[in-house]
Amino acid sequence: MTAADGTVSRGRAADAVTAALEAQISSGALAPNSPLPAERDLMEQFGTSRTVIREAISILANRGLVESKPRFRPVVRKPDYESALHAVSGVVRHLLADQGGVKNLYQSRLFIERALVREAAVSADKQDIADLKQALAANQAAISDSLEFYRTDTAFHGALYRVIRNPIFPAIHEGYTAWLAPHWSKMLRSPERNAMNYRAHEAIMNAILERDPAAAEAALTEHLNAAWEHVRVTFNIDKL
Amino acid sequence: MTAADGTVSRGRAADAVTAALEAQISSGALAPNSPLPAERDLMEQFGTSRTVIREAISILANRGLVESKPRFRPVVRKPDYESALHAVSGVVRHLLADQGGVKNLYQSRLFIERALVREAAVSADKQDIADLKQALAANQAAISDSLEFYRTDTAFHGALYRVIRNPIFPAIHEGYTAWLAPHWSKMLRSPERNAMNYRAHEAIMNAILERDPAAAEAALTEHLNAAWEHVRVTFNIDKL
DNA sequence: CTTTCATTTTGGTCCTACCATATAATTTCT
DNA sequence: AGAAATTATATGGTAGGACCAAAATGAAAG
Incomplete structure (x- = not known):
């Protein structure tokens, strides 16, 4: 697979998506307390399958950058000490x-x-x-x-x-x-x-x-x- | 879906698998530094799809209970303060x-x-x-x-x-x-x-x-x- | 304006398939 | 026979499609 920067990632495409979303959160493009775009939108935005989108979201959730309750849209959280x-x-x-x-x-x-x-x-x-x-x-x-x-x-x-x-x-x-x-x-x-x-x-x-x-x-x-x-x-x- | 204990989880089936694997790790059934069973074996063991198995593994990885390098079998880690x-x-x-x-x-x-x-x-x-x-x-x-x-x-x-x-x-x-x-x-x-x-x-x-x-x-x-x-x-x- | 109900989105799960690589098995060479 | 190279298999990563149930949305009724 070829990432946005042209590098070939032999490992996880999800990491690229994760990094991109991280950047969008840090830059404020994705405002805190606002819902994440729908998974199906994200897969279009990043040109990947839903599998990797979901994995990326999972990683972000465990990183504490988004809060995801089952069946609800993940909510962006500003990374703070809490x-x-x-x-x-x-x-x-x-x-x-x-x-x-x-x-x-x-x-x-x-x-x-x-x-x-x-x-x-x-x-x-x-x-x-x-x-x-x-x-x-x-x-x-x-x-x-x-x-x-x-x-x-x-x-x-x-x-x-x-x-x-x-x-x-x-x-x-x-x-x-x-x-x-x-x-x-x-x-x-x-x-x-x-x-x-x-x-x-x-x-x-x-x-x-x-x-x-x-x-x-x-x-x-x-x-x-x-x-x-x-x-x-x-x-x-x-x-x- | 019906979990092993009979409870119906409307949310994530992965949580059940995660908990089960957590228990196996805590109890020592899965020894530290030993590789996790293959995903395809786990899906048979738990009777779920590979999707949920992979999500469970992902959760365990971010919890620090297993260490997963891309393309390699996840390795069980005893949860310590590090x-x-x-x-x-x-x-x-x-x-x-x-x-x-x-x-x-x-x-x-x-x-x-x-x-x-x-x-x-x-x-x-x-x-x-x-x-x-x-x-x-x-x-x-x-x-x-x-x-x-x-x-x-x-x-x-x-x-x-x-x-x-x-x-x-x-x-x-x-x-x-x-x-x-x-x-x-x-x-x-x-x-x-x-x-x-x-x-x-x-x-x-x-x-x-x-x-x-x-x-x-x-x-x-x-x-x-x-x-x-x-x-x-x-x-x-x-x-x- | 509120409530109710029908429609559409959307996340969760399952399945099948394919690729690339790690690992195991086999053959080949010394 | 033992080591090295080769082939075969197992396994993790990704893709894409399908279905369901619950949530979000919009329309109709009060």
Whole structure:
């Protein structure tokens, strides 16, 4: 087969189509949130069979550049850090099922957040502080409502991932939230436990306000370790 | 269509095949590094057309569970943290091409490694120290050989990612190495610059040996910032 | 203007066929 | 007999056509 640039591809024609569509997405010719052209149009546009068109779309879907629900037109997605996380989610499922997978992931989260609270204590600006305070207040207000508490709990930790101005970190937070959620949901939520977790958040907040990175890191570490220990002993997931 | 478990899937039959193959891989029925059965055998085994078999294989490939070179039999791969990184590499390319992508990635690396050297200074054990020392020695021995210096440089930083016993982190290091390599290779390597970088590594090592996390973090920060600054001013990649 | 119904698109699946190459089998040569 | 060259087969990649069910669309009815 002969590609547009004249090179002979002995391997996959789909790769050429994939690259072309990638380019059209990057250049904005295919706007985000707009549906992809119909497969039969694409096969005319690229002069190939539907087979290769479909394979190309499949590749783009797994790359996170388009979102394809069965029976629906694939929708173009701007490649952002969330879609990158979405792309790994398939493998992550296997890793979590593996021995120690959940523990490894949780440990990495602890490690990251330790560094984040330290960073927050050292260099959070007024806006960061305001965001954290607001998230904390919302968390306090939700102590009696376990479902809402979980949401605000996640939001508070999420605020931590935003003190460092880097879109990679909020995406990482979303990853942790999504992948660890099944195990967090196991946690027996109660107003008492919620209150305990809120106090832990408060301690972290105070350490940040006092610009004490060591105290912030210590508070965060104890908070996450306590949560882990609770899940661990309650559900005996040591081997996970 | 009716799947093996009797459920009727209105969407994709390929998903059923994918799941079945996933199970066979997880259970070890399909051993790692062994080739997948031929497509025509699989279509008989699952009672579906080659189309869906091929789509399932494609999905598995993008999930990182099988590695498929064009025209070759797909090879089963045990899903590890490296294959997870491999799965994102497609999207990452786009993110790096985007505005500030490289900078964001490099900043995240700096953030992670700051925490890593701090961790190393606090809790590196004898083995960790020995590994770091060996990596440092190899780095010193390669000052005059820029190519080899790059390799040992990477190895030294890699040793940092292993002090915390978590397979996620070496994988992250591989990601940084692979994705940042194109930009690092731009760096004008010379014995002088190599010597400079070696001294930076030495300073980090010393701080770790002295169990001084703050000094270690400072040394690492200066090291990576200097490298970034050099790349930045030399090649004017501010907007990358 | 909304609802309902008939029509057309469109994605998902199946099938058959053919090509090019990787792999296995066979022959040929040393 | 063993190695190298040759032929045959198996296998992945692509093409094209067909059918179905659900989605999108347009027309008719309320």
